[in-house]
Amino acid sequence: MSERKKTNIILFSGDYDKAMAAFIIANGAAAYDHDVTIFATFWGLNTFRRDEQVTVKKGFIEKMFGKMMPRGANKLPLSKMQFAGMGPKMIKDVIKKHNAMPLPDLIEMAKEQEINLVACTMTMDLLGLQEAELIEGLEYAGVAAYLAEAEDGAVNLFI
Template identity: 65%
Template sequence: MKKTIIVFSGDLDRVMAAFIIANGAAAMGDEVTMFFTFWGLNTLRRPEKVKVKKSFLQALFGWMMPRGANKLGISKMNFGGLGAKMMKIVMRQQNVTPLPKLIESAREQGIRMIACTMSMDVMGIRKEELIDGLEFAGVATYLAEADEANVNLFI
């Protein structure tokens, strides 16, 4: 069976849910495709700054957006990042796998992670700024996968 997940959100709690579901489905033997678009692309950004040529607005977008899985805020009660810090402390106390490890697990299980090229263009994100092991494609690739899937989620 196939599962697809559109990761539109860049909120820590929502992205974690997407990766927990994806890893669970892969562990059950399902083929999983995750399609990262708009704010979800921030999850895939490298934590270090990468020098690439951008327009002023693209550079501004890059400056304003979180750089990578460890910098994401939570969807409710973020309070300038304090909420995310508190959430990470509680997750650690409860032995919840942190997001970077969930991403690594997804890679190890062969989950396809696709960065939306149209969203990358709009937001001024370049391939060099994203983590390794990704595919780059447009909506037609996602739709082809979704046509074959028995579960399609939008997170």
């Protein structure tokens, strides 16, 4: 067990607002000198998709999931008040207006602060997401790796 406190966040949600909350807490905890891990699973993996299309071989259902799921942090919907895309635009407008950080910048900051960004390999398999489709700088692991960190975690959250 390391001397530093640990914050471990499971990012299950693929919503812009929830991912923002996850990365704001994570960046705050890193500034607080915690060892921080964001473990992205299920729809949370969409946060780590590249925004350009990547050509990879896939089965039919996996292709459909790939087409239906948002491609990257900037394209995520809101958990509330989506309003056919107006909600995310409004949130991004107020973020800019109040000099807050949009999600892609929060992810960049997380990398700079050496937060561990982990993609859940089991759900990558299920949803047919491949490493080539995800952003650089990720680790790849399963639930055992999450638990090894979380069981010593000071702050464990499921978002």
